[in-house]
Amino acid sequence: MERVLNKIYKILNGEGMYIPEILKVFPYVNNEKFRRYYSLLSKLCNKNVVMHCLAVSLYTYEVGLKLKRKGHNVDLDLAVFGALLHDIGRSKTHGINHGIEGGRIIREYNLGEKLALIVERHIGGGIPKEEAVKLGLPPRDYIPTTLEEKLVAHCDNLIIGTRRVDINVVVEKFRRKLSCDNIDHPVILRIVKLNDEINLLLGEEKLCHIECDVER
Template structure:
């Protein structure tokens, strides 16, 4: 369903492929933990960049939340979309970047897994963090 939603929202094909790669990496990371919500990770990873159908700037996370809300996604999915940007952005940093003043730092394990997986994937390729 999430892939179809990305397509419906006219998300660029390269972004869809990136979301799939982030999902695959996130699931590999999640396999190392007990009590992780894999369905939540799937939805969040596949939709984390849906806002790139509107903008490729840092505000794509905000746009993504608005899009996902219209389809009735719950807050835990919206939080993954919103908090995946950068390595986590504090409320003070958000203001400097022109974002609404709030923390964009991942809080839950699922948020952290998706954000970390996104940082490890450039396009569709895994990057070395060194």
């Protein structure tokens, strides 16, 4: 996983040659729009954020491809681009409002409302209006509604840094973060619900998550 991500990073930064192996795993390294969005991301954010966004993009591509093969109507380009840009707001803040800041950046650069909404709605399993008000966010719903929004949020949940993890690891992380004795917390329940929804769509191809082999 790390080997593949490092090669993708080098290719996108002009430090490495195109490698057929990498193009097979992640053809977006040769996509003009993806490279343009990557240039913006890398200009605004530090390498750790960039590498995380690349990891989420790769995972989103893999899961999105499985969904398409299952016959689900997913805009793979939109999802992968949204995954790449989902944390661009971390160039302004690492707080809960980084999704809001990211949406503002997307709109500032006129990259499209669909991308802006993916960025705004990617946190956890989404943030409902009443919770947003308590958190000091603009009073509206930030719940992912489209398949592309759900896909990006879900893949982001299952990646810590650049490492793929199981949903149980995610639940435990949020349980500690929220100081919960159990998982019966609205934030955790939304994350689990989103996980179950994507796995239901995947059917027998549901995700194995932990260090899946992308170096095939």
